[in-house]
Amino acid sequence: MTHAFKGASRRLPSGISFRPITTQDLPFLSRLYASTRAEEVAQVPDWTDEQKQQFLQMQFDAQHSYYQEQFSKAEYLVIEQDGDPIGRIYIDRRKDEIRLIDIALLPEARGQKLGAALLEDLLEEAQSSQLAVRIHVEKNNPAMRLYIRLGFRQIEDQGVYDLMEWTPGG
Numbered sequence: 001m002t003h004a005f006k007g008a009s010r011r012l013p014s015g016i017s018f019r020p021i022t023t024q025d026l027p028f029l030s031r032l033y034a035s036t037r038a039e040e041v042a043q044v045p046d047w048t049d050e051q052k053q054q055f056l057q058m059q060f061d062a063q064h065s066y067y068q069e070q071f072s073k074a075e076y077l078v079i080e081q082d083g084d085p086i087g088r089i090y091i092d093r094r095k096d097e098i099r100l101i102d103i104a105l106l107p108e109a110r111g112q113k114l115g116a117a118l119l120e121d122l123l124e125e126a127q128s129s130q131l132a133v134r135i136h137v138e139k140n141n142p143a144m145r146l147y148i149r150l151g152f153r154q155i156e157d158q159g160v161y162d163l164m165e166w167t168p169g170g
Helices: 022-043 051-068 113-127 144-149
Strands: 016-020 074-079 084-093 097-105 131-138 154-160 163-166
Touching: 022 051, 022 074, 022 084, 022 097, 084 113, 097 113, 113 131, 113 144, 131 144, 144 163
Parallel strands: 097 131
Antiparallel strands: 016 074, 074 084, 084 097, 131 163, 154 163
């Protein structure tokens, strides 16, 4: 099993593991992506459910391709709980920073402090490596509160997204 983090996690609940994504994971990853956009797409009353599904699939495919092209050396991991996929975490470790490309959990796995535990582990790795952690976050993303609570700050306004940064000793 691959572990997303350099050190052993004391924060993660038992049964949490990580493994590299495979092409067999694409349906799960697409469903996970759709779950993160459900509220947004629900606000388009003129679309049928099929049109919404097609739109979300197209968006997922575009995002997945973009990530693979732009972050070719990144670690793309499925997060599992007791062997069942519950999320994803994509990390690009660079010489000058750790880029958290994406982190997402299924709705039933949210609100259980798992995201916070994953981020705290990553920040611990960054602290020991003396590297900044950066992530693009949509301004209306509910997780923004968590990033701010953990010490991330906005370093760039990119329209819909903020580039957030956490620095060691920050």
